[in-house]
Amino acid sequence: MADSPPRIMRPTSPHLQIYRPLITMMMSIVHRITGCALYFGTAILVWWLLAAAASPSAYATFSTVAGSWIGRLILLGYTWALLHHALGGMRHFIWDMLHGFGPKERVLLAKLTLGGSITLTIVVWAIGLAIKS
Amino acid sequence: MHSPMRTPLGRVRGLGSARSGTHHFFLQRLTALGNLILTVAFLIIVMSVLGESYSTVHTTLANPVVAVIMLLALLSVTVHMRLGMQVVIEDYIHTEGMKVALVIGNTFFTTVIGLAGAFAVLKISLGG
Numbered sequence: 001m002a003d004s005p006p007r008i009m010r011p012t013s014p015h016l017q018i019y020r021p022l023i024t025m026m027m028s029i030v031h032r033i034t035g036c037a038l039y040f041g042t043a044i045l046v047w048w049l050l051a052a053a054a055s056p057s058a059y060a061t062f063s064t065v066a067g068s069w070i071g072r073l074i075l076l077g078y079t080w081a082l083l084h085h086a087l088g089g090m091r092h093f094i095w096d097m098l099h100g101f102g103p104k105e106r107v108l109l110a111k112l113t114l115g116g117s118i119t120l121t122i123v124v125w126a127i128g129l130a131i132k133s
Numbered sequence: 134m135h136s137p138m139r140t141p142l143g144r145v146r147g148l149g150s151a152r153s154g155t156h157h158f159f160l161q162r163l164t165a166l167g168n169l170i171l172t173v174a175f176l177i178i179v180m181s182v183l184g185e186s187y188s189t190v191h192t193t194l195a196n197p198v199v200a201v202i203m204l205l206a207l208l209s210v211t212v213h214m215r216l217g218m219q220v221v222i223e224d225y226i227h228t229e230g231m232k233v234a235l236v237i238g239n240t241f242f243t244t245v246i247g248l249a250g251a252f253a254v255l256k257i258s259l260g261g
Contacts, residue, residue, distance in 0.1 A: 036221060039214045042246050049203070049253035052194055056187040067184075085171055089165045097163065124176065132184040 012045040027110040034081040084117035198246035198257040211247035
């Protein structure tokens with residue numbers, strides 16, 4: 001817990017909106033947003049497991065909702081968020097090893113994270129749809 | 134600073150945390166690595182039962198290897214997401230009461246997710 005006693009109000013630096021958006025900054029924000037989305041999305045995973053543990057009718061309800069167009073849209077978004085956050089995490093591992101801080105590398109890594117997550121999402125869903133049909 | 138009147142405890146106070154300062158960071162990275170491996174396994178499991186019947190899904194989840202992977206994933210993911218959300222709360226919520234309430238709520242939510250998921254997996258694999 002990062003706490004400190006009340007202090008004198010001092011001038012603060014301007015917040016995000018004053019800066020020109022950069023891809024590294026956007027990817028940092030997206031990493032946090034996808035993390036939050038995945039956080040609440042785990043409820044879907046637990047619903048799936050509980051439905052499978054409960055009864056065939058409970059599972060049928062889950063399947064109907066998950067298979068509907070809105071359900072599929074949410075699951076598509078969830079797949080992308082998962083893969084994007086995973087690749088973003090790998091980027092953090094690279095930084096932890098003290099690599100990828102140069103002006104060129106960091107932009108390349110940010111682009112690879114975004115490009116990679118979109119590509120992998122398409123691949124995963126293509127395989128999934130191929131298996132299902 | 135080097136007054137002989139100061140006790141060792143008095144000197145240590147104010148010197149920062151007792152080597153636990155990197156605990157949050159380390160656990161975040163440790164579970165991130167776990168998540169990376171377990172997510173690949175999880176995606177393969179999900180893909181293999183996509184659109185399958187209730188009994189097929191049930192049988193797959195009852196498999197000991199699948200069940201253990203699911204339990205490990207639930208543990209690693211819930212610890213990771215608790216740490217992550219705690220940082221988000223501390224970054225954006227500046228009123229003390231609300232911050233404490235949300236940090237407590239964060240622990241409750243992640244524990245419920247982890248235990249409910251683990252219960253479901255255990256029920257399927259042990260009880261049928």
